[in-house]
Amino acid sequence: MTRHRGRGRLPVVLALPAFVGLAFLLVPLAGLLVKAPWGSLSGQLFSAEVGEALRLSLICASLATVLCLLLGIPLAWLLARSGLPGRGFLRALVTVPLVLPPVVGGVALLLVLGRRGLIGQHLDAWFGISLPFTTAGVVVAEAFVAMPFLVISVEGALRAADPRFEEAAATLGASRWLTFRRVTLPSVLPGVVAGGVLCWARALGEFGATITFAGNFPGETTTMPLAVYLALETDPDAAIVLSIVLLLVSVGVLAGLRDRWISGPT
């Protein structure tokens, strides 16, 4: 009865590159698992260097995410709601770090926040604060690269949210700040969470801007991606173990986001 009419087989000209593409994405990851030193894995995993790099990475990525939330949510609100002239241009500028090679971002940060940088020299002279080659520098570099992910996600959520609810809050006597806190923010919370997770994952994997701006000092600025790169030359097994840890974290983030997207509110 149910005869499939007509569409026939997948055209080879599409199917072949599709499967090659799939393999291209998955085989390297599988290779990582195949080559892993499973025997000595637990020993490697709990070694001092791995632990230190992992702890530093998690702390820095989390601090960078907090920084991005504090600055990025208001920025997203400004872009989505304020009626500021030239918002389209501002939005384009905000996305620049998204496509900028991270190394270039690191150089730019050095030029501005470095000890002789435009702002850095005053920070150094007035407050004795020097960001480059410190843990704080890692946080700054990661936040610089990761913030656009948060801003774009939150701004999209804000633009999709019905502004009439904010009008309803205003007629009830709520100031714009109260309205933002009690009405707007809760309604875009799924977007904030998704943006925050993406932002955190991006910060965790940050390499180029970090090594350029913060350098590579074990225990202070050597995050996981830096440790992987270094270990590759001296101890390839350690590099594989570190990579697997990062892979697991990434997959975990992806799984967490999917749950959020499927069963999240509204």
Added chain:
Amino acid sequence: MTLTAELRVTRGNFSLDLDVTIASGEVVALLGPNGAGKSTALRALAGLLPLTSGHIAVGESTWDSADAFVPAEKRPIGVVFQDYLLFAHMSALENVAFGLRARGTRRAEARAEAARWLGRVGLDGYAQTRPRSLSGGQAQRVALARALATGPSLLLLDEPLAALDASTRLQVRSELGRHLADFGGHTLLVTHDPLDAMVLADRLVILENGRAVQQGTPSEVARRPRTDYVANLVGLNFYRGTATGTSVALDGGGSLTVPAPVDGPVHVVFPPTAVSLYPDRPSGSPRNAWPVTVAAIEQHAHTTRVRLDGAPAVLADITTATLADLRLRPGDGLWAAVKATETHAYPV
């Protein structure tokens, strides 16, 4: 304390030019077709839209004028929006308490007051319910409680019953009427439903194309419509004409005999049920009778409405039995007759 407003708003091709006064305790309905400017007027009164010119004042305090603008959050108002706009992430109680909290009432006190309001609108036991779990009628009542809880001086209702199904609507309308009667402030009801306006309002303002075309109590408006739109709303045949004694020459052609002598430009109305249809010219009693052609036939609940072309064109409501007797089809020629005593003529 009276609310006086001269609402002048210009946006693109549309302009609103409407004077409204609302006494304390009075319910004024702003009735008009879509796009007449009802929502613009409501938004201007709420402070969501500044006036282009004109002013809004309640008693001594000015809300909007050439040199002062009080934004929505500073006006003592309550608004029930058409789709209620309840905050989805808050319980019914938190929704009602929101306005009190925003205006500085302490949390415990605000929640107690909100609970009292939920009780007053018959929603005891729904305090912790989220808006999405409420029925349409319940959500409407939460929205009303939320608007009234802050003790506003002006209550604005934007099509408050439009989102409800017919059976709920009847009940919610009568409840709403009770709450409006208890409310001591000024109420403006925006609606396109004449029944809502007639039942709930003390006075109607009919708005067309941004201008008030008629004002009056519901019974005045229902008896003496002044535009085709209003006549259509209240379901009357409506003509303009010039009267000499009991004879009115209609502007659109034809003439009608009316019961009492009048002079000069007049409106003439009569209900569609007053129209009788005959296959041939009726003879006998003094009647208005003229030849007509069937243009369209619409079936309503218990009657059939026939649209008839002629001088003048007329709407007639006939019973299904009459319909069967006459075997009407569009294009058929008939005679329409109306007793003079069924008509009503009044000066323009």
